Amino acid sequence: MLEISSDVIRGYNDTMILSILLKEPSYGYEISKQIKTISDGKYVIKETTLYSAFTRMEKNEYIESFVASQDMSGNGKKRTYYRITDKGKEYYHNKCEEWELTKDVIEKFIESN
Amino acid sequence: MLEISSDVIRGYNDTMILSILLKEPSYGYEISKQIKTISDGKYVIKETTLYSAFTRMEKNEYIESFVASQDMSGNGKKRTYYRITDKGKEYYHNKCEEWELTKDVIEKFIESN
DNA sequence: AGACATACTACACCTGTCGTAGTACGTTTG
DNA sequence: CAAACGTACTACGACAGGTGTAGTATGTCT
Numbered sequence: 001m002l003e004i005s006s007d008v009i010r011g012y013n014d015t016m017i018l019s020i021l022l023k024e025p026s027y028g029y030e031i032s033k034q035i036k037t038i039s040d041g042k043y044v045i046k047e048t049t050l051y052s053a054f055t056r057m058e059k060n061e062y063i064e065s066f067v068a069s070q071d072m073s074g075n076g077k078k079r080t081y082y083r084i085t086d087k088g089k090e091y092y093h094n095k096c097e098e099w100e101l102t103k104d105v106i107e108k109f110i111e112s113n
Numbered sequence: 114m115l116e117i118s119s120d121v122i123r124g125y126n127d128t129m130i131l132s133i134l135l136k137e138p139s140y141g142y143e144i145s146k147q148i149k150t151i152s153d154g155k156y157v158i159k160e161t162t163l164y165s166a167f168t169r170m171e172k173n174e175y176i177e178s179f180v181a182s183q184d185m186s187g188n189g190k191k192r193t194y195y196r197i198t199d200k201g202k203e204y205y206h207n208k209c210e211e212w213e214l215t216k217d218v219i220e221k222f223i224e225s226n
Numbered sequence: 227a228g229a230c231a232t233a234c235t236a237c238a239c240c241t242g243t244c245g246t247a248g249t250a251c252g253t254t255t256g
Numbered sequence: 257c258a259a260a261c262g263t264a265c266t267a268c269g270a271c272a273g274g275t276g277t278a279g280t281a282t283g284t285c286t
Contacts, residue, residue: 006274007242008215011120012222013273019222029232039218049274051234056273077282079233096224102121103216105152109125109132111209119243120273126242142263162243164265169242190251192264 004043012099013045013053014062018092021063021084028054028080054082062088117156125212126158126166127175131205134176134197141167141193167195175201 020026020034028050035045057063063082084092133139133147141163148158170176176195183190197205 003211004215004218005124005211007124008121008211009219010123010242010273011118012219016219016222019224028234038221042214043218046275047234048236048276052273052275077233093224098116098118098121099219099223101155102117105117105156106122106125106129106212108151109129110212111132111206123242123273141265159244160265161245161267165242165244190264 006049009043012095013049014057015092015095015099016045017050017053017057018062018084018088018095021082022089022092025066025081025083027082054080057088058082060087060091061085062091119162122156125208126162127170128205128208128212129158130163130166130170131175131197131201131208134195135202135205138179138194138196140195167193170201171195173200173204174198175204 016035017031020031020038026034028047032045032047032050035043054063054065058065063084065080065082067078068081069078129148130144133144133151139147141160145158145160145163148156167176167178171178176197178193178195180191180193183192
C-alpha cells in the first residue's frame with residue numbers, strides 16, 4: 001500500500017486541522033477521526049503531530065482552547081476543545097491560495113497519466 | 114507576492130530534480146535554472162537545498178555523478194554532472210503515483226473556488 | 227475485574243531546508 | 257588590465273515539523 005510521505009503533508013497538517021475547526025470547535029481525538037474519515041482512510045495523523053500542532057497554532061493565535069465536558073451537565077471526561085480565531089481563518093485562506101500555486105508548480109514536474 | 118512554503122515543496126525537491134535528469138544528465142547550476150524556467154519563475158530552489166539533495170540522492174543511489182568539462186576538448190570549467198539511475202527512475206515514478214494520492218487527500222481539506 | 231477506548235503529556239531524535247560565508251575559476255566590460 | 261559579474265561549488269550550524277516511545281489517567285464495555 002502506497003504511503004503518503006510526511007514530508008509532503010508537512011505544512012498542510014495545520015491546514016487540515018483548521019478546515020475541521022472552521023465548522024465547529026473540536027478536540028484532538030475527534031479531529032483525528034475526522035481527518036481519517038474525510039480522507040477515506042488514506043491519511044491518519046499521528047497523535048504527537050496533532051497535539052504539537054495545537055501547541056504551535058495556539059502560540060500563533062490561529063486557535064484558542066477551552067476545557068469542557070462532553071455533556072452539558074459537567075459530567076463525563078473533560079477535554080480541551082479548540083476554536084479557530086480570525087487570524088486562523090486568514091491563515092487557512094492563504095494556505096488554500098498557496099496550495100493552488102504549489103500544486104501547479106509541482107505538476108509541471110510530475111509525469112502525466 | 115505569495116510565496117511557496119518550503120514545507121510543502123519538501124519531499125518534492127528530489128522529484129523535480131529527477132524529472133530534469135530524466136531527459137539528460139545535468140549539473141547544479143543548469144538544473145536550478147531549469148526549475149525556475151519550468152515553474153514560470155514561481156519556484157527557485159536554494160543552492161544549499163539543491164546540493165544537499167545531490168549528496169542525499171547519490172547516497173541513495175538515485176543518481177550517479179561524473180566530472181566533465183563544458184566542451185569536448187577538455188577546456189573550460191569542470192563540473193560535476195549527475196545522471197539518473199534505474200533506482201532513481203523507480204523512485205521518481207513512485208513519487209508521481211504518491212503525488213496523485215496526496216493531492217486528492219489535501220484537496221478534500223482545501224476550500225474550492 | 228479486566229480489556230479497550232478515550233484523552234492526553236513529555237522528551238529526545240531525525241531529516242530536509244535555509245542562512246551565511248567563503249572559495250575559485252571564467253568571462254565581460256570600463 | 258583590473259574590477260565586476262556569472263558560474264560552480266563546499267562547509268557548517270541552526271531550525272522547524274514530524275515521529276517513536278513511553279507513560280498517565282479516566283471512562284465504558286463485557
